[in-house]
Amino acid sequence: MKKGRIIVLAIAFVAAIGAAMMARNMVSDTETVTIEKTVGAKDVLVTAKDFRLGDAVTEDSLKWQEWPEEGVTPDLITRDQNPDAVKNLMGSIARAPFIAGEPVKGQKLIKAGEGGVLAAILPSGMRAISTPISEESAAGGFILPNDRVDVILSRRIQVGNADQQVSETILRNVRVLAIGQTLETTGEEKVVSGATATLELTPRQTEILSLAQSMGQLSLSLRSLADTPKPGDTVDIRNEKSGSVKMLKYGVPSQVFGVN
Secondary structure: OOHHHHHHHHHHHHHHHHHHHHHHHHHHHOOOOOOOOOOOEEEEEEEOOOEOOOOEOOOOOEEEEEEEHHHOOOOEOEOOOOOOHHHHOOOOEEOOOEOOOOEOEHHHEEOOOOOOHHHHHOOOOOEEEEEEOOOOOOHHHOOOOOOEEEEEEEEEEEEOOEEEEEEEEEEEEEEEEEEOOEOOOOOOOOOOOOOEEEEEEOHHHHHHHHHHHOOOEEEEEEOOOOOOOOOOOOOOEEEOOOOEEEEEEOOEEEEEEEOO
């Protein structure tokens, strides 16, 4: 082999080794950046923190989060369909609790001007009515929102020439919506105080309670969680024609109180 050719090959070999070393140094000095992107995903509006019943939506309450496209249901709020959702929902009130990261559904929020929280959580056909209470008449403050209670009426009646103190259960197994202004308690709250109790009643039951408030003192009797709500458990009736209340206890008529 000619001497010149050997020199050319040697130079080429050295140059190749040098280029390889330079390339390796450049790769080692360059920071590797990896971008992860979920394929087939949509941005869904979720809560950025826990919400309690009645909490208002603020600027840092909501955020967009990627959600698998196959898991996006029509009731979820997506960025492509409603890009201004965060702005539009500012000031809305939670009508049910949320946990952080939970997808936001419009039916669980009340927009400003659409009514209060209490009206939103009432089941269809039910009414909310408040009655004065004290610590003594409300199980020492241990009755909490969502507990179930019996309502007891205590009053004096004239029996012959003597006064007699009587008590009757006028409503049974009704749900407490709020104590004072408290609609929901945390796990740490064991006692809630307030001057009123707001009860969930049927329209007929609201009439009974309103009438009973003018007849004597009302007390709330806390029911056990083991008691199963029974439809039609309230057995009190009002006589529309005579303007009186007939109280039935365990199916037995006990006393008719006239009301002028």
